[in-house]
Amino acid sequence: MTTDALRLRRGRARGASRVVRGRRVRPGTIARFLFIALFTLFVLAPFYWVAVTSIKPSDDLLASPPIWFPKHPTAIHYATSLNHMRGWLGLKNSVIIASFVTILSVLIGSAAAYSMARFRTGGKHLAFWVLSQRFLPPIAVVIPVFLMFRTLSLVDSRLGLILLYTVFALPFTIWMMYAYFRQMPPDLEEAALVDGCSRWQALWKVAWPLAAPGIVSAGAFAFIFSWTEFLFALVLTSTKAVTLPVIVAGTAVEFQGNLYGEASALTMVSLVPAVLLGILVQRHIVRGLTLGAVQG
């Protein structure tokens, strides 16, 4: 979708009055930009409030009327939440788990996607089965998984979460890579085969490097999924493998005093990779979220 095509739009879809030369401003335009402005405010407001709350000294937190920017900002909430409330532990676990899940799901996913794209492996049935995992409600799975992990001593372990998250990330990565491989012409791989490469080498040396942008997007989705997942982490971790979302929920809900400052500080910390990655992949987001059904 090019910007040229978008520029061709003349607002016809909305019943606007005719365009005339000159500087007359259509009433529709004001409404339009007002709406956009309001929505922008709506999106930005929570970010602002949480950012400000994370640096307010404790007395300011409870002030009424609310304080819009503290006179004496402080970093104490960051220090407290990271040092005294297992913030570092949660951060560390989340980073480790998300990284492994990304690597695993991209490797396994793109391998499977390649096979399905180039060789139609498993046909419709495999595709159906893999895709339907996406819609499995976590709550339906969490009790049996808990009991299974108990038998395998995987409760409260990073390995357990990594395996579980990978399974849930695979539909995303497989589907994104599948779409990517399908639209990649097989010519270069054919050429490599003619040159004497095995199929295996064709995959590693030719197809994969070419698919790098798709891999990056798929990896980013997998990372964000593991970074933000909550229910499984809540149930399956307690002391060793606890992840950042669980700690954030803990400070927001559970601690005495509803530690608003600490909750905000941890929230800001969690936002960083999510926002950065989001900006990275925002171009592919439509394809990713709808598993390729809609081309963005």
Added chain:
Amino acid sequence: MAAHADTYGRRRLRAASSLLDAHIRWVLVAPAVLLILFMTIYPLGYSMWVNFVNYDFAIPGHRWVALDNFKTVWDDPIARHALWVTLGLSAAAVAVELVLGFLLALAMLRAFVGRRMLMVLFVVPLFVSPVIVGTFFSLILTRPFGPTNYLLGKVLGHTVNIDFTNDHPWYYVSIVLADAWQWTPFMFVILLAGLASISDQLYEAAEIDGASPRQSFFFVTLPLLTPIVLLAVAFRLVDSLKFFDVIYVLTRGGPGTSTYTLSYYLYEQGFQLFHLGMGTAGSWMFMVVISVIAFWLVRRLLKPVDAVSA
């Protein structure tokens, strides 16, 4: 001697790699299939057993109870209530997101300075953890420390004292608001792509035929947009039925049990009250409901695949 062994080794390697090549299609899908099998079949199989026995912290033993677990969930008024709450919240949230997303897509359709940047900003909520979204709104809406009541008071001119997580119906509003904040961009992006993909020529043809802007909207835009809208709505619906994170942070299912969704109810049964047998039975019933919708959705998604593989 050494040379001979060397060629032998190399020949074996070549044989192995050609074996690999011949079956590469299976080797490549194997890890994914095996992993998914392991993490779904075993638990689902085990839970099939748990469905029909007593599995409860407070009551020792695992005696066979046939359909008792299912019956208890079916008869539990809180489970019913949770079902209605889930359906209601999902419908409301998806409706709000659809309308807002559509309006936003229309507004953003034409280019203007800074549109690219706004697009990036609008997409960010999608990558935020739902727990964080719940925290956002918990901080903004909570009385007496959040700014919402204060701002509302200023705008409306009299003191506003709504308890957004305790007063009826405001706790529903809060949840829908939080969900809309995160997922309106989803609708927005999809609808924008859909709107942008409608060819100009269709509009020009309609104009030539004498259609007013309103008519071309109803007869060109909407029909072409419908399949995409259906897809997006189905996606959101299936996802929103799993409402948990925001509930956990914002209301904890309260006050009382007013904001219990199915996921929260099952979580409470399984991991707060330790009625694991009941929780499992309830989860199976929930899964069946979701599967019906998901089935349709997956088939619809695979259609392009069918067309290609035909």
Added chain:
Amino acid sequence: MSDEIPVRPEDFEEVGLDPDALFDATMGRRDFLLNTAKLTAAAAAAGPFFLAAEQAQAARAASTGGDPIATTVINAATQNFKGTNLTRISEAGLQALEPKNFSGPLWKQMVGGNVSVVEAPFPQIFTKSVTEHIAKSGTLDVIDASPAWIPDFADRGVIMPVDDLVAKYKIGATFNDLHPLYRALAKYKGKTWGFFADGDVWNLYYRKDIFGNPKLQKAYKAKFKRPLRVPRTWDEFNETAAFITDQMAPKVYGAGEGRALGNPGNQFYFFQTFRAFGGHLYDPATMKALVNNPIGIKAMNSIMGELKASEPGINKLDFVSSWVLWLQGKTAMIYAWPPTGRISENYAQRDKAFAFLPKSKVVGKVGYALMPNRNGEHAGSFVQTVSADSKNAEAAFLYNAWITSPSVSLQVVMLPYTLRDPYRISHYKSAKYRSLWPGAKNYLISLAQAANYAVIDPIMTGSADYANAMDRGMTGIYAGKDVKSGLDGIAKEWDAITKRLGQDRIRASYAEFLKLPGATSKNTIAALGKAVKIT
């Protein structure tokens, strides 16, 4: 009286910073941020005994000869369990500061092993311990268990009895000077399941300055024809609270109890008022729940009346947030746990760990009194138990015995920054404790008196389930549900719980509970004639 916390120079020398330079008023914002962060980091790096060096010293002395029980267990631990790491599950937030900043580091110094702390909000300690038990993870060694949970924990094998170990180490004398109310709380079915550790009796704390205000007194007398005094009944409490709110809101409200779900739970309010009015929880013949009978309705209405006189929004606040309002001077009367007395005197706020509590504006203005109707709830509290799945059971046992031994426990309940409260006669009589602030003597006497009249949490099978149903149901009533139908709903849930757990089991369990002192307002320690008189 100045509102400033006296900051002592030695506090900063301990961490190598210059206090004058740090708080120079002309400093720019950026530097202030930087220095605050530095101070916090330095405090964390300085080690855990920041501002508790005295208590640590005393505890160490007790454990190396001063206190025979403490010495015995520390010697045994050092000999047989040197370097053993323990995991302890504790109430999240302030309570957890005790093992994190005091007993943990001290244990490490003397015995060599780490004490890692798992934090959970009060009702979650129960669920987490059960989850770990079901998961057979063996993660937990020490469980801070509320006495109410001991029947379930004991019956289902979550914790282990400690009689054998007590006999082995010959430390039975440690139970001798517990207040009589607490003696029975760690026992169940003839066995001992742990060491009592926290005297959580509720008392009434009120603002002496407000009650002593002549204008208010005049207006009150004119309206009610009786002097303005500390309320003696719940009706009087509600009237007085409403009066103060009328006169002084929004600066001050008459009452202000935190009522957030699960933090730690609304059931305590109901149990207290219900039993003060003479209510019984179950009909012993049918085991039907009686919480929705006329007494229950009266109790709930009393609680709702109090809510009207409280600051709006208090429904969502947990009890620490309600303490914040109290410390800011916004509440005239609060009934809560003993730390209320300590934090009102700014005793705790000097410590950096208390950075999220504001300084007290009510220093020297707080009076202590018995609850209206005299029966305060003994709410929550903790018994140090050993997890049955623990791989370090004996070391965990020694740790528990150590922190509850007479001298070490005195230091624990004197820590400026945690929530453990006096429970031994020696605590109430301690000269050191009485010297902590001018009103400390009266404070300790009032705690002992409160324990004499206290009613205890229901200790029986399924208590966590019943409490959870009550807690949730009450939040529904706060949100506007009609009192009668709300209580009916709770009673229905209780009956369902009873049915599921087995009526006979519950009947037997309830009968056992009724034998404990404090089970009803008729068999409190005072009613049984065993009141402890502290002067």
